[in-house]
Amino acid sequence: MTRVKKGVHALKRRRSILKQTKGFRHGRSTKERQAKEALLHAGNYSFAHRKDKKGHNRTLWNIKINAGSRELGMSYSKLIGELGKKKIMLNRKMLADLAENNPESFSRVLAKVK
Numbered sequence: 001m002t003r004v005k006k007g008v009h010a011l012k013r014r015r016s017i018l019k020q021t022k023g024f025r026h027g028r029s030t031k032e033r034q035a036k037e038a039l040l041h042a043g044n045y046s047f048a049h050r051k052d053k054k055g056h057n058r059t060l061w062n063i064k065i066n067a068g069s070r071e072l073g074m075s076y077s078k079l080i081g082e083l084g085k086k087k088i089m090l091n092r093k094m095l096a097d098l099a100e101n102n103p104e105s106f107s108r109v110l111a112k113v114k
Contacts (some may be wrong), residue, residue, distance in 0.1 A: 061096035068099025072110050082113040 014032050015051035021028055021035040059107040083090065090098075090109065098106040 005013050058092060061092040064096035064099050065092060068096075068103065071109060074110060074114070079110065079113060080085055086113060088112065 013062060017032060017035050018044055019027070021038055023029065024035070027034040029035060062076060065079065069076055069079045088109070095106070095109070096107065
């Protein structure tokens, strides 16, 4: 069997890892072993937090809707319940945007619900 030297491939892999960890602090951006470990953890965190971000956004929307509806004399839970009963199909993201950026439209939605 022929002899295979891996210098080129090892260097390519090392450069690739160090390129991905550019901006990390201390040895995590300069030392191959620490950089590889940092990349593994970074990948795990980014995967998990992509899922978490969706929940955080929904919580933020609920807070915005609640603030907007309480100014107009209705609680969040009553608003959501009435929207369901009246078959008004507005999702929380759209309601939060209306409450924050377009209060007069949000008040018209509340008037339909009351």
